[in-house]
Amino acid sequence: MVKHIILWKLNPDLTDSEKLSVKAEIKKGLEGLVGIVPGLVDAKVNIDGRLDSSNVDVMLDSTLVSEEALKKYATHPAHVEVANTKVRPFTVQRSCLDFEI
Numbered sequence: 401m402v403k404h405i406i407l408w409k410l411n412p413d414l415t416d417s418e419k420l421s422v423k424a425e426i427k428k429g430l431e432g433l434v435g436i437v438p439g440l441v442d443a444k445v446n447i448d449g450r451l452d453s454s455n456v457d458v459m460l461d462s463t464l465v466s467e468e469a470l471k472k473y474a475t476h477p478a479h480v481e482v483a484n485t486k487v488r489p490f491t492v493q494r495s496c497l498d499f500e501i
Contacts, residue, residue, distance in 0.1 A: 401441070401501045402470050406460040409493035422490045423447035423458055429482035430460055437476045439469025456495070463501070470498060 408426075410419050427445035434443050443462040450457065464470045473479055 402464045402467055403497075403499050403501050404460070404462045404464060404470055404473070405497045406462075407456040407495040408458045408460075408487065408491040409455070410457040411490055411492050414490065419457065422486075425486045426458055426482075426490075429486040430462075433473075433476075433478055433482065436478045437473050439465045440473055441465060456493070458491075467498075467500070 410422060414422060424447065427447050430445050431443050434440055441463040443460065446459040446461065447457075464473060
């Protein structure tokens with residue numbers, strides 16, 4: 401099994417209202433990939449409860465069956481669609497940590 405953790409910083413030019421909407425769409429889009437993308441076991445997007453000490457806005461915590469599944473997830477059309485329409489246009493920074501569990 402592989403954990404795939406992503407942290408994003410939203411574009412600071414977004415209004416507070418826009419940030420709320422963007423975060424909800426990211427959550428809906430990425431969590432909705434479970435059952436669609438083969439090998440994606442779980443996806444949880446944390447958008448609530450952020451403390452002022454944080455320096456990012458959104459976290460994806462996902463689990464895949466293998467490193468090979470992670471590679472296929474990255475190029476799966478449903479994932480690419482979510483990334484290109486709900487994530488990349490609204491984020492300015494991305495950090496990733498992938499590891500075996």
